[in-house]
Amino acid sequence: MNLKVNIRKVENYDLDFVYKAICELENEVLDFKMFEIIFNENISNPKNLYLIAENENEGLGFISFHTQNLLHHCGLVGEIQEFFIHQKYRGQGVGRKLVDEILKYSEQNNLKSIEVTTNKKRIENVAIYENLGFTLSHNKFTIYKL
Template sequence: MSYKNSENGLKIRLARASDRDELYQMLCDLENEQLNKKSFTSVFEKNLTQPQIRYFIAEQAGRIVGMASCHVQLLLHHAGPVGEIQEMYVQPSVRSQGIGRALIHEIQKFVLSHNGIQLEVTTNRLRLETHRFYEREGFLKSHFKLVLSFSDHEN
């Protein structure tokens, strides 16, 4: 699996174990906090082996410039497989160059390969530019997400 765009030298590929440190930094940037690296590594390594989970890497000129992850689950309330973008990040210096769109295109192909009937994404309510991006890509604001945090949970 590999997407290439000769115009801007963009390549989308699947993540490898060797991408861990760069993905870790991107997710820390996305969440605006230092994640527990040991826990991150454990989850990353386990998820790399799961057929219903994919991490996509965007490369430009041999440098990782973005990433996205998708999980496909069988959901009762949809009576079928649903893909959900769990994380997506593009380096600020290369945004608005079609990298996010290319990542979503690869995610759509992955979800459809699992006979997915829908693709969902949740994003922080304060990330208004992110909302506009997803809406431009065809996503509809149709749900609210409510979160119960377990603050004593060990990472």
């Protein structure tokens, strides 16, 4: 299948699409009002890049990318925070196109590295990220709901 995909920056009017995608990704219904506040804050932050993949009919997926200067890297590092492709479009290169845009942005902005974390329950994501060029290099530890 030759899927025509357009990649563009997320806009305010993409809120519902991104909300539904994140709820599906997390397998829970998130507080919409709080989600909207965070969404608007994040897409307006110049240190963040939020992209949507779409065809002429619908959104196919999206990616959120946050950057920050880290002391131990002596420079700017980026992290993919959320990465979602609708089930029916997986395996068709949509995720690759989104990651390619992140790579282009990272090169243009002289980032030292790009990081991504995936939940241990999403075992299949390790192979996906390795296929996209990432190396499994760190362990991440978390304390929830302080």
